Structure formats: structure tokens, C-alpha cells
Amino acid sequence: MLSAIEIEKISHELRHVPVKKAACIEALKIVQQERRWVSDESVADIAAMLEMSAAEVDSVATFYNLIFRKPVGRHIILLCDSISCYVMGYTALRQRLHEILLIGYGQTTADERFTLLPNACLGTCDHAPALMIDEDLYRDLQPEDLEQILEKYH
Amino acid sequence: MERPLTQHIPDNGAALHLREYEAVGGYSALRKALRDMEPAQVSTLVKEANLKGRGGAGFATGMKWSFVPMNVPGPKYLIANADEMEPGTFKDRWLLEGNPHQLLEGMILASYAIQATDAFVFLRWAYKDAAREMRRAIADAYTAGYLGKNILGSAFSLEMQLHTGVGRYMCGEETALLNSLEGKRATPRAKPPFPQVSGLFGKPTIVNNVETLSWISHIVNNGEAWFKSLSYTADGGTKIYGVSGRVNKPGAWELPMGITMRELLEEHAGGMRNGYRFRGALPGGASTDFLTDAHLDVKMDFAGVAAAGSRLGTGTMVVLDDRTCPVGFVHNLEHFFAQESCGFCTPCREGLPWTEKILWSLENGTGEPSDLELLERHARLLGPGNTFCALAPGAMEPLQSALKYFREDFEQHIKEKKCPYAHHQH
DSSP: OOOHHHHHHHHHHHTTOSSGGGGHHHHHHHHHHHHSSOOHHHHHHHHHHHTOOHHHHHHHHTTSTTSOSSOOOSEEEEEEOSHHHHHTTHHHHHHHHHHHHOOOTTOBOTTSOEEEEEESOOSOGGGOSOEEETTEEEOSOOGGGHHHHHTTOO | OOOTTTTTSOTTOOOOOHHHHHHTTTTHHHHHHHHHOOHHHHHHHHHHHTOBOSSSSOOBHHHHHHTSOSSOOSOOEEEEEEOOOSTTOOSHHHHHHHOHHHHHHHHHHHHHHHTOSEEEEEEOTTOHHHHHHHHHHHHHHHHTTSSBSSGGGSSOOBEEEEEEOOSOGGGGSHHHHHHHHTTSOOOOOOSSSOTTTSOGGGSOEEEEEHHHHHTHHHHHHHHHHHHHHTSSSSSOSEEEEEEESSBSSOEEEEEETTOBHHIIIIIISOSBOTTOOEEEEEBTBTTSOOEEGGGTTOBOSHHHHHHTTSOOTTSEEEEEETTSOHHHHHHHHHHHHHHHOOSOSHHHHHHHHHHHHHHHHHHTTOOOTHHHHHHHHHHHHTSTTSSSSSHHHHHHHHHHHHHHHSHHHHHHHHHHTSOOOTTOOO
């Protein structure tokens, strides 16, 4: 069931759009903000509220890279794997992250602290390689920087 | 050398807020246009300046605006495409974070020119600082009367919203962007009808790039002759160029349109890092053809780069050095394109993963001599005219040019059954 806050926020978005469906992405963002991910149940709840089918909402949810349809950790690590970061050695960062966290792409640490995901170009190519943790951008990285950075997140 | 777009952005990149923007002449172009100019005059001025779109395609901005039907009632939309997601591209970020009001003023002027009723900034998710600055700038512009009803006492009204995306390269394609703003999957639409006639929610819509829109206030204030005088070539204005890769000073700079690749690499990017040699570069993001050291004197404008067999694209160059494997480099690009294909049309959905797998097998020593022909066939069959939008043809540009300029590397991978580069990385 959608929470009162979710319903209120989605209703607010509905005031800005000419058809209910148009609030689909915003509704997914709202639910994810509240629950970190979007469950089957939430997909059905959004569908009911926006007068769409659950399949239709899911087709939108699964299309976008940053809507999570599986549970994720408390912090999301987005490692840039695009071309400038490739040239500047992002693969060494990925290797180090695997060593520290013992997880691969798409996986979450056992303590639910981190989920590791590859991400297309973060648009900071003059400071490659780069990654983002939640809303924080880290640039000009060396593998040996990572441990200290990760310690900031609990 | 004039740098109209970036001269007021402090060296630390911090945003110019409303009062600071006004103190350097901000919103004077909007005052002037609303007081002295008809909407059509703004369009004509932009057309005469021959401002070409800075998002990658280089289409004439004034021409694009002129397709909007002016005599139909109901809503019309103006959208700033701030979904900068072309790998190797980091120029709009500078403008969004550093001078948000310059973009807003350009958007308001563009909206006035086409008589738009609503404007959107379509911003990519990862640009958190830009989101914060844009949100503040929009709120400040409302408070100051530059947005909302009867702007500066005129008959013109405009509402503006910030939309942050949820991550998908396709959203940069203008019709896919419209679908995404409508809450749908970001798949491209059939054209015609063009968005100028039937765009967002079926209403006339203009989508322009951030750097393009940031020009409008300057052109309104200073005129088309001034705009043209900034450039070294027939394409007017300055351009924000960037360089990334193993150069001494990667970065972005606002420079006269048409400087040479050599100047950009040697003078601004400080040349190659010690121990690395230049082998080639994608001149304007991931979906442009390689240029090589034979092209260093090419002028970096739309016509110059096109004559050399590539595209200016976004003007942000990614350098390939002699210690990075060209096959691995292209594999990285094709992996990106295969992943970001929306899956809507078959050649792109099937062809890109196939291309990626062939390149992967070359890198891993299981390539066959016939693979080169297969790659060439893909470059042809996923080229212009065979797919629904420009994603796959763009993806083929670095591949086809790599096969041309770095062919011996591809052949060596097959012959030696391994990647010959010591630094090879997957």
C-alpha cells in the first residue's frame, strides 16, 4: 500500500500533468525515495493510482537505469565505466571495489551497506576516473583512495 | 579573445546567482526583447546569426524555431535538453552549474520567440549540483518577475519546471526525451510529424541544447554580426571544447569556433602525458568517427570536421593514446551503445550486442579472420537509413573509423590470439 506521504507527493505531481499516466516516472521516483526500491506491490499500487496497468508501469520502471526493481543497499555506488574513465583506468577501481566489498555489479553487501552498479558517463571526463556514492561525486580517483571514501558511509 | 558564455563563471565553477548575473548585464536582453522586439524578430535574429545547435547534430536553431506554427491556440513547449550523457562529454555541466540564469534567460527568450507557454529543463540524474543551482535559479527568477504571469509587465507569460531524469542515454534524442517527459519509456518517435508541430503531449515543441540556449541572450544583446565575428570560420560564435584522456591538462575551454585540433590538444590540453603518444581522438563524443594525427590541422567547426570524415558532435574530444588498445577502446563504446539501445528497432537491438561480442572475442583472443568482415557489415547495416533513430549509426562511427585507421591492431589481435597491449583492461 502506498503511504500517506507517497500519495500526497504523487497527487502533487498529478496537478502538473495533463494526463495521469504522465506522472508515472515521478511516481516511481517518489516511491523509490521513500523505500529505496520499487517492489511488485508498489508497481501495482502506482498503476491503480494512475489508472494504468501494472505491466505498463513495470515497462517504464524497468526501462530506466536508476529505478531499482530489486532491493538495494543503504548506499548506491555508481562506477563510471564510459570511455574516458576506461582510458584512465576505471577497471582498477572496479577490481579494488570487488576486493573491499566482496560483491560484483548488481550485488549488495551482506550488511546491506552498499550496492555496486556500473554507470554510463558521469560527465566529469576531465577528472576521470570517477564514481558517485548516493549524491556525492568522487573524481581523479586512485584504487588506494577507495577504502577511506567508503568509510564515510554507514 | 571573447568568452561570452563562460567569462563570468568563477574559476572554481561556483554558480552565478541572480544578483551577480544581473550585475553583469543579466536579463537585459529579456528586457530589451519584451520592450522592443516582436517574437518573430527574435527568431529572425537567431536565424541570421546562423546559430547551429551545440548538442551534436548542428542543426540551425533559428530554422528549427521557424517550423513552429504561430497561429494555433493552446499550449506550446520549450525544452532545454540538459541530459548530457554522450560519453566523453562534460561541457553543459559547466554552464548548468556555473551560469544557470544565462540558460534561463535564453530559454525565456526562445519561449518568447515561439510563444511557448511552458518550459522544462530536462536534467540528467547525475548532475546533482546543477539540479540544486537550477532549482534555486528558477525560484529566484519567479520571485524577480522573469518567470510567471506577465513577465516584466509585458503580455508574455511563461511557466518553468525542472525535470530530473532517471538515467537513459536515449533521453538525449529529442523525441525520446518527449516520451520520457510524458512519463513513458524513452523510445524515439516516428518523424514526421516533427516535434516543432506535434511534440510534447501533441503540442508544438522546441528542444534545444543547453549550450545553444545559453547563446540567445548574447545574440539579442549584441547582434548577429558580433556573433559571427567571434568565430574563426563560417560557423559563428565560440564553442565549448573539451579534451579528456591521457593529456597533461584535461579540461573544457570556451574558444573561437574553428580552432584546430592541434591548438586544442597542444596549447589548451597541454599535449600528451609523458610516455604517451597521440594515436587518434573522437572529436565530439562517443558517436563520432576517429580522427588521427593526419588530421591535427583540421578546423574544429561543423564543416571542417565533416570534411575530415567525422562530426564536430559535442566538441568534447576523447583521446586515444598509444598504450590504450583501440579494440578495447571501441569495445567499451559498443558496450555502452548496446546497453543503452532502447530495443525498439531490430538492427540496433540485435546488431549492437553482436558487435560488442565480436569485439570482446577479439580482445580475449578468440577472434576469427572473418570477424573483420562481420564488423564492417555491421557498420554498414546499422548505418544511416537502416535504423529508427541516430543511436546505432552514431555507434558505428567510431567502429568504422577504427577499422580504417587501426586495422593492424584488429588483425594483430586475431593473429596473436590475444590483446597485445600490456595495459589491456576489461
